[in-house]
Amino acid sequence: MVGTSVRPxxxxxxxxxxxxxxxxSEIWGNDLVFEPGVHLIFANSGHGKTSFLxxxxxxxxxxxxxxxxxxxxxxxxxxxxxxxxQLRFPSGLxxxxxxxxxFPGQIVEFSKIHALLDDLDLPGVGSRKxxxxxxxxxxxxxxxxxxLQDSEWLLLDEPWAHVDPExxxxxxxxxxxxxxxxGLVITTxxxxxxxxxxxxxxxxxxxxxx
Amino acid sequence: xxxATEKLLCKALRGGHHPSPLGTIGMAFGVALATIAVIGMxxxxxxxxxxxxxxxEVSKDSTPAADLLGGRWFSxxxxxxxxxxPGVQSVxxxxxxxxxxxxxxxxxxxxxxxxxxxxxxxxxxxxxxAGWSWHPGEPVPILIAEDFFFLYNATFxxxxxxxxxxxxxxxxxxxxxxxxxxxxxxxxxxxxxGTTSRLRSILVPQSFMQYMDExxxxxxxxGSAKLLVAVAxxxxxxxxxxxxxxxxxxxxxxxxDSPLVAVAGTLVGAVGFIGMSFLVLALSxxxxxxxxxxxxSKPVREALCGWGWSERxxxxxxxxxxxxxAGVVALVGFITAILAWSASSAYLPGIDLMPLVVGxxxxxxxxxxxxxxAWVQIVRRA
Numbered sequence: 001m002v003g004t005s006v007r008p009x010x011x012x013x014x015x016x017x018x019x020x021x022x023x024x025s026e027i028w029g030n031d032l033v034f035e036p037g038v039h040l041i042f043a044n045s046g047h048g049k050t051s052f053l054x055x056x057x058x059x060x061x062x063x064x065x066x067x068x069x070x071x072x073x074x075x076x077x078x079x080x081x082x083x084x085x086q087l088r089f090p091s092g093l094x095x096x097x098x099x100x101x102x103f104p105g106q107i108v109e110f111s112k113i114h115a116l117l118d119d120l121d122l123p124g125v126g127s128r129k130x131x132x133x134x135x136x137x138x139x140x141x142x143x144x145x146x147x148l149q150d151s152e153w154l155l156l157d158e159p160w161a162h163v164d165p166e167x168x169x170x171x172x173x174x175x176x177x178x179x180x181x182x183g184l185v186i187t188t189x190x191x192x193x194x195x196x197x198x199x200x201x202x203x204x205x206x207x208x209x210x
Numbered sequence: 211x212x213x214a215t216e217k218l219l220c221k222a223l224r225g226g227h228h229p230s231p232l233g234t235i236g237m238a239f240g241v242a243l244a245t246i247a248v249i250g251m252x253x254x255x256x257x258x259x260x261x262x263x264x265x266x267e268v269s270k271d272s273t274p275a276a277d278l279l280g281g282r283w284f285s286x287x288x289x290x291x292x293x294x295x296p297g298v299q300s301v302x303x304x305x306x307x308x309x310x311x312x313x314x315x316x317x318x319x320x321x322x323x324x325x326x327x328x329x330x331x332x333x334x335x336x337x338x339x340a341g342w343s344w345h346p347g348e349p350v351p352i353l354i355a356e357d358f359f360f361l362y363n364a365t366f367x368x369x370x371x372x373x374x375x376x377x378x379x380x381x382x383x384x385x386x387x388x389x390x391x392x393x394x395x396x397x398x399x400x401x402x403x404g405t406t407s408r409l410r411s412i413l414v415p416q417s418f419m420q421y422m423d424e425x426x427x428x429x430x431x432x433g434s435a436k437l438l439v440a441v442a443x444x445x446x447x448x449x450x451x452x453x454x455x456x457x458x459x460x461x462x463x464x465x466x467d468s469p470l471v472a473v474a475g476t477l478v479g480a481v482g483f484i485g486m487s488f489l490v491l492a493l494s495x496x497x498x499x500x501x502x503x504x505x506x507s508k509p510v511r512e513a514l515c516g517w518g519w520s521e522r523x524x525x526x527x528x529x530x531x532x533x534x535x536a537g538v539v540a541l542v543g544f545i546t547a548i549l550a551w552s553a554s555s556a557y558l559p560g561i562d563l564m565p566l567v568v569g570x571x572x573x574x575x576x577x578x579x580x581x582x583x584a585w586v587q588i589v590r591r592a
Contacts, residue, residue: 090226092222092227093222100215101519
């Protein structure tokens with residue numbers, strides 16, 4: 001990818017500490033390089049998709065090391081922005097309040113947030129309480145947060161588990177909107193999605209956890 | 211992080227709920243009671259220590275008929291007999307006025323006065339403050355018994371609607387004495403310099419008493435009607451029995467602790483027990499609530515950390531909430547300590563700042579324990 005500002009990720013021998021990978025895999029136990037672009041990680045349940053993304057984001061319990069090599073970091077810019085599969089959220093807050101604490105050290109205009117929410121069929125959701133949102137609504141609300149967080153890599157853990165295929169496509173196009181500025185790592189267990197990605201025009205690399 | 215963001219983070223960590231004030235109220239109530247109890251205990255201990263003087267007052271157990279024959283006065287033989295009694299260390303006679311004494315307080319437009327008595331004893335045995343000396347022409351220093359002072363504040367002043375007096379205010383009361391005898395009448399200015407726990411009397415320096423005896427020339431006294439006797443042990447029942455058997459009367463309460471002090475001590479102990487119970491229960495309530503809050507907020511904390519908030523900052527926010535709670539508890543303790551100390555020093559004269567300091571320390575101690583335990587929970591469990 002020519003002219004990208006995204007630095008590749010060098011990942012040294014990631015190993016989950018609390019479960020053993022079944023058989024061999026492309027990720028566990030291998031040194032990897034995630035070049036800028038789209039990376040899809042396919043695996044069945046229980047093979048560590050979430051563990052791997054949490055490991056990249058500096059959370060959870062995996063051994064190994066993640067290095068970002070290349071140009072100097074942009075001050076204040078985070079390496080990763082993460083949409084969790086569990087959709088953990090602070091309850092008792094309005095959606096707008098969630099966004100007020102959603103971008104540490106970063107100022108994001110609400111007009112931008114609301115424009116994205118409108119694109120994802122969530123007009124006027126800002127004044128609603130987070131507890132009142134359905135899983136699908138919550139997934140989109142948290143997706144917008146992850147999308148607007150300043151970062152070099154966007155990590156999406158089963159990001160369209162609760163939305164229909166049409167909405168999933170819209171979300172993917174937004175996530176992959178500027179791959180020169182941000183790399184994308186997406187996990188999924190749906191083989192149908194793999195097929196769908198194969199038909200998209202966006203080049204991507206596939207990884208497996210088995 | 212600005213205040214609005216900190217408030218939102220705090221709300222997020224609490225799951226949108228407001229913490230119950232019950233724990234804080236209980237803790238503040240417990241600290242208030244504990245502070246009152248501690249101040250009461252220290253004040254009573256100080257008061258008791260002052261009472262634990264080795265000097266006791268002894269008079270003769272006379273009858274009206276015997277009085278006419280001089281039975282109220284101690285003879286030299288009496289003094290020698292007492293001096294030889296087991297447990298007695300020394301004997302000092304107390305002189306009383308033989309001239310007339312009329313004392314008065316001069317206020318603008320009013321003059322309150324009464325016939326009085328005065329006594330004096332050698333300066334070495336009087337528990338006098340600094341400035342206990344007199345030379346002709348100077349205002350005469352006066353010491354009044356703590357018991358009189360207590361009676362005035364607790365009984366006389368409320369009965370007549372007069373203001374209570376603190377020990378440090380005594381010197382500001384304008385007192386005068388009118389002394390009369392065959393040698394004439396003398397009016398002298400006096401100053402109240404403090405209270406004494408050793409003698410239930412109104413004391414003036416011995417030099418003043420001797421000077422006025424010479425000047426006013428009253429009839430000579432056949433001896434002393436009161437002795438100050440230094441004993442080895444104030445709780446010596448055998449000595450108390452010896453005095454009784456030999457026809458001497460020891461000032462009531464001198465050879466044993468005041469039952470009032472004992473009752474007050476029991477009451478204070480009960481208040482302290484209730485206060486400590488409240489403290490322990492409230493602390494448990496607060497810590498259990500906090501443990502639950504930390505447990506419930508764990509997923510949210512992890513999510514917030516995943517968004518980029520540092521664990522340390524989130525800890526700091528939760529610690530600040532506990533710091534505020536500890537501050538409220540300390541403040542209630544401080545206010546209670548000041549009120550309790552003011553009350554105890556009004557009723558137990560001679561109390562210094564020590565009870566107040568111990569009261570403050572109690573309030574600070576309870577707050578620090580609350581904060582440290584909360585801090586350990588937050589840092590370890592977060």
